[in-house]
Amino acid sequence: MHKKLATLMMASTALVALAACGSSSEGSKTSGESDTLVIYSPNSEGLINATIPAFEEKYGIKVELIQAGTGELFKKVESEASKPIADVIFGGSYTQHAQRPELFEKYVSKENDNVIADYQNTTGYSTPYTLDGSVLVVNPDLTKGMDIKGYKDLLNPELKGKIATADPANSSSTFAQLTNMLQANGGYDSEEGWTYVKDLFTLIDGKINSSSSNVYKTVADGEMAVGLSYEDPSVKLLNDGANTEVAYPEEGSVFLSASAAIIKDAPNEENAKKFIDFIISKEAQDALGSETTNRPVRKDAKVSENMKSLDEIKTLVEDYDYVIEHKEELVKHYNEIFVDLQSK
Numbered sequence: 001m002h003k004k005l006a007t008l009m010m011a012s013t014a015l016v017a018l019a020a021c022g023s024s025s026e027g028s029k030t031s032g033e034s035d036t037l038v039i040y041s042p043n044s045e046g047l048i049n050a051t052i053p054a055f056e057e058k059y060g061i062k063v064e065l066i067q068a069g070t071g072e073l074f075k076k077v078e079s080e081a082s083k084p085i086a087d088v089i090f091g092g093s094y095t096q097h098a099q100r101p102e103l104f105e106k107y108v109s110k111e112n113d114n115v116i117a118d119y120q121n122t123t124g125y126s127t128p129y130t131l132d133g134s135v136l137v138v139n140p141d142l143t144k145g146m147d148i149k150g151y152k153d154l155l156n157p158e159l160k161g162k163i164a165t166a167d168p169a170n171s172s173s174t175f176a177q178l179t180n181m182l183q184a185n186g187g188y189d190s191e192e193g194w195t196y197v198k199d200l201f202t203l204i205d206g207k208i209n210s211s212s213s214n215v216y217k218t219v220a221d222g223e224m225a226v227g228l229s230y231e232d233p234s235v236k237l238l239n240d241g242a243n244t245e246v247a248y249p250e251e252g253s254v255f256l257s258a259s260a261a262i263i264k265d266a267p268n269e270e271n272a273k274k275f276i277d278f279i280i281s282k283e284a285q286d287a288l289g290s291e292t293t294n295r296p297v298r299k300d301a302k303v304s305e306n307m308k309s310l311d312e313i314k315t316l317v318e319d320y321d322y323v324i325e326h327k328e329e330l331v332k333h334y335n336e337i338f339v340d341l342q343s344k
Contacts, residue, residue, distance in 0.1 A: 037063050037271040040077065041090040042070040043258075047130070047294050050287045055278045061271050070096060077103050077263055087266035088275055093172070095324050097126040097259050105262040107273055111280045111298075116310070118317055119257050119297045128257030129279045130294040133313070134173075134180040136247040137216045137234045142225035150250035151181050154200055154226065161205040164215045164227035169331045173212045176256055177228040178334060179323055183316050184251035188323070188330065198337050206342055220244050231255075231307075235293040238306040248308065252316035257297060 041048065052063050068076070070092050077089060081103060089104075097104070104125040112121050119128045138148050146156060154163060166174040178197065179188065186192035209215050215227040216234055220242040234246045260279060262272040278284055285301035288294045295307060303309065323330070 034268045034271060035061055037061050037088065037268050037275060038066070038086045039063055039088045039090050039275070040066050040068070040073040040086045042068065042073060043091045046292045047288070050291050050294075051279055051284055054284065054287065055275060058278065058283075059271070059274055061274070074100065074103075081264065084263050084265050084267060086263050087268045087272040088260060088262055090260045090275075090279075091258055094126060094128070094257055094259055094320050095327075097261055098123065098320065098324060101125060103261075103264055105264050105266060105269065105272075107262050107276060109273075109277045109280055111277055114282075114299055115280060115297045116299055118315075119255075126259040126261050127276050127280060128259050128297050129285075130258045130288060131255040131297055131310075132173075132258070132295065133231045133248065133253045133255040133315075134177045135229055135231050135234050135253065136249065137219045137227045137229040137237065138245045138247055139219050139222060139225050139243065140245055141243065142222065148226060148247050150247070151184055151196065151200075152251070155196075155203065157203070159225055160203045161207060162225035163200070163204050164207070164209055164218045164224035164229075165204055166209045166212045166215055166228075168334050171212045173230045174215075174228060175327075175331070176230070176254065178330065179318065180249070180252075180254040180316065182330075183254065183318070184249060188319070188326065194333065194337070197334065198341070201338060201341055216244075231295060232293045235304070235306050239293065239304070246306075246308075248313045250314060252314045254316045254318050255295070255310075256318060258294075 039052070048065065052065065055061065056063055066086065073089060074092065074096060077086065078100065101123065106124045108121050108124060109127055115128065119131065121127045136148060142162065146158070147153065165177070168175045168178040181196060181200070182188050182190070182193035185196040209218065212229070213233070216229045216237060218224040219227040220237055234244070237244045238246060260276060262269065262276060266272050280298060282298065282300065285296040285298035289296040289301045289303040289307070293304070293307065295303065
């Protein structure tokens with residue numbers, strides 16, 4: 001009797017094991033059962049290194065990372081919509097996510113309430129995890145006697161030809177500067193705001209850098225006195241001991257978020273949810289704030305010595321819906337001003 005019972009139990013166990021193997025081999029790595037996660041990301045190595053290894057160690061999940069430009073990755077997600085390969089897109093702006101909501105699964109992290117109110121997930125699918133603000137990077141040697149605290153201080157004839165910028169039509173960070181200065185000077189469609197843009201670009205004198213990285217580099221190298229830049233690389237210059245200073249426009253600085261989202265019908269959806277929770281957890285946000293120059297979105301996160309506390313900065317909030325709808329008009333208006341100035 002005991003032998004028969006043991007034999008039956010062994011047979012039963014074997015059948016269960018075979019059934020499990022069968023379901024796994026059919027590609028049904030159902031949510032929660034896999035130990036992998038596929039991430040598409042345009043992020044820097046510093047940001048990747050501050051998040052993904054810690055996530056893998058915490059959950060025992062192996063991440064397969066595919067890196068490329070944001071636009072390329074969004075096109076990839078779109079082309080794979082009928083049979084998704086990736087689980088998460090880790091990067092991209094609010095506007096890029098908002099333009100294709102059908103590509104993403106609805107998910108609001110349990111950590112969402114710990115995020116600064118203006119940067120919480122309100123779409124239901126797009127989770128902000130870092131912020132980057134428009135700043136002025138200043139070379140103190142070339143601006144002696146000038147007190148550059150904001151946009152108005154750039155309208156100084158002594159700065160003609162010494163203000164570094166990229167092209168708002170081609171650079172996302174410089175377009176962010178354009179909308180920031182408009183909002184700080186009366187609004188996106190105000191005469192006051194566009195008069196400021198014309199006055200500023202008169203002083204810029206046609207000197208447009210080929211990329212946003214050249215803006216802060218030329219200031220650090222002493223080629224230009226001040227640059228229209230963004231916080232991440234500007235704080236890195238401070239950390240590296242460069243001869244620069246960072247001014248947050250006293251009229252108000254706009255901070256834009258980088259976001260992550262779970263891809264629709266993600267093969268490893270439960271693991272993707274864990275990743276979204278993790279990147280806005282206290283652990284990950286402290287690492288971002290203290291180990292990188294990416295500003296965290298969490299209220300209680302640590303920041304490095306050279307990153308000014310958000311409480312000490314006057315901030316403006318971007319009207320995302322307006323900017324998405326009117327981006328082409330804003331760029332066209334800027335181009336008309338620039339062409340007109342160049343023709344004189």
